[in-house]
Amino acid sequence: MFPGPSAKCARLGHFLFLRSLTTEATCAVTRTPTLPVKQATRPQKSDKTSISTAIVLNRAPILTRSSTPFETAYYSYQARIRRALHNPFPYDFYFKQGTLIETRFNLEERKRERLAFGPAFLSKEDVSEEKRAADIAAVEQLAQQEGEGEVLMPRTHPSDTSGDVRSLDRKGQRNLYLLLHVLENGKETWRFPLGKVEKGQFLHQAAQKDLYAECGDEMDTWVVGKAPIGVYKPRQTSAEAQQASEIVFLFKAHIMAGQVKPQGDHIEDFAWLTKEEIKMRVHSHYWDGIKDILSDH
Amino acid sequence: MSMQVASQAARHSLTRFQRAPKITRKLRRHPKTGLPTPHVKIVTREFAPSRLEEHYHTTLKDDLMYMTYKHEIGERPPPRQIRMTFDPEDPYSKYRHNAPVGGSQFHKKPAPSSSPDNVVRLEKIQLHTMVKEAVANKSQLLSAIMQMKALTGETFQGGGHHAVEGIQIVRAKKSVGGWIRPNVPVGVKVDLKGQAMYDFLGTLVEFVLPRLRDFNGIILPPQSSSIKTPSSVSGVVSFGLPPSALVFFPQIEVNVDAYPKLAGMHIHFVTNAIGVGAQDRARALVSGFQIPFLRR
Numbered sequence: 001m002f003p004g005p006s007a008k009c010a011r012l013g014h015f016l017f018l019r020s021l022t023t024e025a026t027c028a029v030t031r032t033p034t035l036p037v038k039q040a041t042r043p044q045k046s047d048k049t050s051i052s053t054a055i056v057l058n059r060a061p062i063l064t065r066s067s068t069p070f071e072t073a074y075y076s077y078q079a080r081i082r083r084a085l086h087n088p089f090p091y092d093f094y095f096k097q098g099t100l101i102e103t104r105f106n107l108e109e110r111k112r113e114r115l116a117f118g119p120a121f122l123s124k125e126d127v128s129e130e131k132r133a134a135d136i137a138a139v140e141q142l143a144q145q146e147g148e149g150e151v152l153m154p155r156t157h158p159s160d161t162s163g164d165v166r167s168l169d170r171k172g173q174r175n176l177y178l179l180l181h182v183l184e185n186g187k188e189t190w191r192f193p194l195g196k197v198e199k200g201q202f203l204h205q206a207a208q209k210d211l212y213a214e215c216g217d218e219m220d221t222w223v224v225g226k227a228p229i230g231v232y233k234p235r236q237t238s239a240e241a242q243q244a245s246e247i248v249f250l251f252k253a254h255i256m257a258g259q260v261k262p263q264g265d266h267i268e269d270f271a272w273l274t275k276e277e278i279k280m281r282v283h284s285h286y287w288d289g290i291k292d293i294l295s296d297h
Numbered sequence: 298m299s300m301q302v303a304s305q306a307a308r309h310s311l312t313r314f315q316r317a318p319k320i321t322r323k324l325r326r327h328p329k330t331g332l333p334t335p336h337v338k339i340v341t342r343e344f345a346p347s348r349l350e351e352h353y354h355t356t357l358k359d360d361l362m363y364m365t366y367k368h369e370i371g372e373r374p375p376p377r378q379i380r381m382t383f384d385p386e387d388p389y390s391k392y393r394h395n396a397p398v399g400g401s402q403f404h405k406k407p408a409p410s411s412s413p414d415n416v417v418r419l420e421k422i423q424l425h426t427m428v429k430e431a432v433a434n435k436s437q438l439l440s441a442i443m444q445m446k447a448l449t450g451e452t453f454q455g456g457g458h459h460a461v462e463g464i465q466i467v468r469a470k471k472s473v474g475g476w477i478r479p480n481v482p483v484g485v486k487v488d489l490k491g492q493a494m495y496d497f498l499g500t501l502v503e504f505v506l507p508r509l510r511d512f513n514g515i516i517l518p519p520q521s522s523s524i525k526t527p528s529s530v531s532g533v534v535s536f537g538l539p540p541s542a543l544v545f546f547p548q549i550e551v552n553v554d555a556y557p558k559l560a561g562m563h564i565h566f567v568t569n570a571i572g573v574g575a576q577d578r579a580r581a582l583v584s585g586f587q588i589p590f591l592r593r
Contacts, residue, residue, distance in 0.1 A: 060356040064348050071346070078344040085339065087452060093443075094552055175355065225364040252363060297355045 048244040053207040054192040054232070056177055056293060057221065057253045059272060063155060063172035065297070080116045104139045165271040168259060174274045175295040178260060179281060180214065181269035188268070190281040192290075194248065203228060207251040214267065219258030223251055232289035250293060341456035349495040349586060357585040358416055365578050366411045373410070377402075404525040408572030417532070417570045417578045419586075422494045424449065426562040427467070427484035432477055438466070441485045441560045447548045449487050449497060462488060501564070502587045505538070505545045512542070514591030517580075524574070532570030532579040534588075537563045 067075065095102035113122055125132065159167035170176070179190045195210025197203060204226040211221060228249035236246060260270050271281075275294040279287055324333035379397045383390035409415050424445060430437040445451075445464050453463035467484035469477045477483065489497050506512060515536045523529075540559040543549055549556070566588075568579040584590055 061351075064346060064351055067346055074342075075344055075346070078342050081339060082341050082344050082456070085341070085456075093555055224360045225366075227363065227366060227368070229363050252360070254360075295355065295359065 050244045050246050051197045051203075052194055052246065052248045053197055053203055053210055053228070054194045054248050054250050055207050055211045055223070055253050056192055056229070056250055056290075057211065057215075057255055058295075059168055059176040059178075059255050061173055061175060061297070062169075065173050066155065076116075083113070083116050100138055100142055103135050104142060107135065107139055165273060165277075168255070168272055170272065171274055175297060176272040176274060177278060177294060178215070178255075179271050179273050179278060180262070180267050181271070182266050183268055184266055189283065189286075190271075190278075191286065192250070202226075203249055204251060207249075207253070211253065214263055215270070216261030216263050218261050220256040221253050222256060223253045225252075230290070230293045232286070235285045250290070252293075339457050343492050345492070347492050347495045349499050350492075353418070353585075357582065358418070361578075361582055361585065362411070362413070362416045364581060365417060367408070369410055373407075403527055404530055404573075406530055406572050408570075408574060415569065417568050417582045419494065419498075419566060419582060420490070420569050421567045422489045422497060423486060423565040423567060424489070424497075424562050425467070425484065425486040425565065426560045428560050429483075431483050432469075432481055435482050437558075438482055438485060440557050442466075444543065444549065444556055444559060445485050445487050445562075448546055449489055449493060451487050451489070451493065461490075498586055500546060500548075504547055505542060506588070508545045509542050514589035517590055517592045519593070529574075529576045530572055532568045532575035534566040534568075534576065534579045534583045535563060537561060 091102070095105065110122060110125075127135075155172065157167065157169040157172065158164075159170040164170065168176070178193065180193055181188065181190050193211050193214040195206065195213055197206040201209075204223055208221070208223050211223075229252045230250040232248045232250060234246050234248065240246075262270055271277075273281070275291075275296060278294065279291070282290075322336065324335065326332065327334050381395045382398055383393070383395050385391065385395060426441050426445070428437050428441050431441075442464055449464075451461065451463045453461070455461050455463060465486050465488075466482045467486055469479055469481045469483050472478050515534065538561055540561045543559045543561070544553050549559070553559075566579065566583050568575075568582055570576075570578040570582075580590060
């Protein structure tokens, strides 16, 4: 009935409570005056753990990666070998003799051969100059009728040139992650959307709820799986740690449609960033906790 | 202007030979065909970046790892002690068939523990068709062979790869009274791997499935069905396309009239998933390539 991993996580949280209690019991033993040194080396743990979920909201790449010069050279070399070795093309199976479509295919094929092996490779066609010009004109007319020659969309979006980090269309070849700029306890930080887990709530359900609570429900998202993908322990001062130790479970989610609409006054801004851009914005301790779950691609 | 010329020159230096290399040694002639053969064995590799393969590596792989991860604490318990039906030390049964008690327990084979190496991935796609009329007249297979050839472009040892089998003829194995005899050609199959596999998958998902009116997804078995069947531990997702669906493949669409009769086909997505729950993991992978599933 209950989904396995999430139940496990809920139980894990329970164990944490138990462990903090047992740790406290041992600390009570060490607090005897016979072992004052040990007490100093081992900080006292709190009896409370506050569990939060953070959502690594991902926009997957929307463009294929551009090839490097080496890859371009490799692919065109392989394409040339393939072209040189391929089986003879069955013209009479695919085309009726003398049709315009066959003429177009022949013209295009000659162009591809010239591109692959250079202009000296092809033998001269045995057609008159008028016939050739007429063929080309007919093929051009056919292309116009079929509405070819539409310009492709550029691979850089206007948001790439203007540096608009809020746009979901920026950096189409990379994985982007949502980062919120928040003002909490008088400190300004960049972090993932975050929220507390209430008692009796499953972690993955809490993750979805917390995401909507901070980023609005004007987007379609999908939380991947029911188990967290990572855990992060925020840096705390000893006084804070005595009050309540904090633990953050990270969940991965995808954005399918829509856009973030920050909810609440503490969120000042948001940004869709690549891994390198995240490193420049977050604190080093936070970066150490999250760097391995972000994609390099 | 000069910059444009320079960039074009740079592109051409990458994408074409400036001059064909001079052949200094005389090329051997193939003893059978008499054609010149190069001195080295030429093998072709990928000739274009594959969009779906990249999608797998940048997005799907991570998600599948998170979705299928099973946390295990400590070492696994040792496998069950298997008792043989007969005493293996007994000289009588030593070299005789001696099956384990309770069968091979194939359906209970545990899945390997989660690791970055065995995240579920697509190994091959197999296309398979059986032509009933070929039992009486084997020339009926020609249309199916040509259809597979047009769909996949595979040839025997194509591109210099010795493991590529191209389009294979499937022959009957058993004798069924009044209908089929062993070794009669009855079908055609093709195994697709690597780039060809991803290209076919892309064509299927983008051109064919959206244009099928009565196809809403691969039908999932009812929830009550047993998960301990051999098919559910072998990580293969299969479905079939009727002959009427094949006209939507662009490779066939251009000259449908050239085929006397189109044959429907089975499509098997073979993944590396094995063990209990393997088929579910395979389905998760295949649905990541936008193949829809439907529960009745």
